[in-house]
Amino acid sequence: MDVRTFWLAGRPATGDSQLTVTNPHDGRDVGRYSVPTEAQVEEAVAAAHAVAGQAAALPAHVRAEALAHVSRRIAERADEIAQLITAENGKPIFWARGEVTRAIATFRFAAEETRRWSGGVQRLDTEPAAAGRLAYVTRLPYGPVLAITPFNFPLNLVAHKVAPAIAVGAPVIVKPAPATPLTSLLLGEILAETDLPAGMFSVLPVENERASVLVLDPRLPVVSFTGSAPVGYAIADQIPRKHVTLELGGNAAAVVLSDADLDWAAQRVALFSNYQAGQSCIAVQRVIVEQPVYDAFVERLLPAVDGLVTGDPADEKTQVGPLVSVHAAERVEEWVKEAVDGGARVLAGGTREGTTYAPTVLADVPPDAKVLREEVFGPVMVVQPAADIDEAYAMVNASRYGLQAGVFTRSLDAAFRANRELEVGGVIIGDVPSYRADQMPYGGVKDSGIGREGLHSAMTDYTYEKVMVLTGLSL
Incomplete structure (x- = not known):
């Protein structure tokens, strides 16, 4: 060689x-x-x-x-x-x-x-x-x-x-x-x-x-x-x-408000929580959904996650590959186990094979769990209901990180309010926080x-x- x-x-x-x-x-x-x-x-x-x-x-x-x-x-x-x-x-x-x-x-x-x-x-x-x-x-x-x-x-x-x-x-x-x-x-x-x-x-x-x-x-x-x-x-x-x-880095949040296109939001959240096995500092980690559409959104999200192709990264069809090392995959596994032991429910995934961790969706995650507080840097997302826009935006800010956030909404008022209130370096309206154009200013606040x-x-x-x-x- x-x-x-x-x-x-x-x-x-x-x-x-x-x-x-x-x-x-x-x-x-x-x-x-x-x-x-x-x-x-x-x-x-x-x-x-x-x-x-x-x-x-x-x-x-x-x-x-x-x-x-x-x-x-x-x-x-x-x-x-x-x-x-x-x-x-x-x-x-x-x-x-x-x-x-x-x-x-x-x-x-x-x-x-x-x-x-x-x-x-x-x-x-x-x-x-x-x-x-x-x-x-x-x-x-x-x-x-x-x-x-x-x-x-x-x-x-x-x-x-x-x-x-x-x-x-x-x-x-x-x-x-x-x-x-x-x-x-x-x-x-x-x-x-x-x-x-x-x-x-x-x-x-x-x-x-x-x-x-x-x-x-x-x-x-x-x-x-x-x-x-x-x-x-x-x-x-x-x-x-x-x-x-x-x-x-961060633990990026995607907010889904009641007026959002739920099909579009589910597809984008599923893909960009798991692309590159979640090893992106703006991969979707927290999904905050307004209560009136929570169940309908999750019904769309789970099949979208299950439909992702996981496997050999050299295969043209593969969407989710391995983590960078066995150690990284084992850490993700440990964090998910900690959340489950604390009462979280696994809605999808939750299994590891070598360096590959299955795309995972968690609900009812305790507030002190690492998968909610820290940067997972793996294919894991946490779905959470919010009573209204006030609570949703407060939940985004309840993090020591502040890199980017995504807000799925058709409302200009909600969009400009997000820009005004969310404690992040970038707000992506109508899409996931994972969007980045290479010429735009990119960076965070707080511990990001x-x-x-x-x-x-x-x-x-x-x-x-x-x-x-x-x-x-x-x-």
Whole structure:
């Protein structure tokens, strides 16, 4: 089996050890990759630091064309990349192809934003003392970005950190998830085809316990992390003087009000509670249904869940594949058992076979159960009745998380009230909370994190505002 190189300051490199990636579905070996040494990690950081000034000064057309090239090359290698995502992640090929399509768009959006990214001017002669003065306001990168990425979207969530960094002229070091490094390494191969200067990017597949060296290094002033809240907050606590962005997940709620299209809502909730085996931070976890339509909705939901195709992720028909590991599947099993022991009823699913957990619907879940309070990150949803819209929205907010929420309604008043009252970063009206357009601002409140992704938003997050005042002008 060939050993994949990692990317050190834009060039392929090998370390003195190797690790193997296995398929979550059948355990077969997917690929081997080389692991950087401590000296090589230091070399990558030094290179990023050294090139920061050159990177920030790159003309917009150079940055934009590099990003456009990546978009084109991902499109050309789309099937290969999708198959690799499925093999190392266990994501059904249908969803893997969707991820590749989104990454193509993400890099294209970044190229477009790069060409629009510009300064602005502000007249200062609004007061007599500032006559003849004009402010030119620009944004400059803080410096090199450390991008710590998760396993569930091994291409597109990497793209959401790499693309905006390149767009603003910031070097970027990617630390991919240990379960899914191969897709990031392939992306590094495509980045190496561009005319970006050496040191502009590195992809370092180091083990999690070695990441603290990168997190603490003062030459990497920006840390962008996507993952669990405990790990994210631990990172932030270590580096109070750095600029940190955290996307920490949630336990997303879908509200079904009495005026909703119940058939549409049931189909969407069933699919997007279980897509990618529920391993998405905006997968539907809590389903809050107004009491008058609760029974009718559940009658539609259960057959929709039972109709999902679970199996081999390489099969074109599969909608729900395995979790990323046996440990992950066992944790989901334990959480469901805890809820059932506390009085919850299993309406569908509730069984595990290896890394695969059946799409599961729970009712009468006790309020202190983990499946209700925490992020399940598995194919499990909890259905709950609410007396009215007041109680439904209060139930959404009764969570320490606040990433996105979905509200199925035809009422504009209910929609704008949701936008006003729900304590989340995004409200999706007429659909599940799992919807995300890659150009829109994306992020949460409360324990769902700080900062925003989405190309323009992330570019703003990676930069600071700088003012130059021109004096003695005839305005």
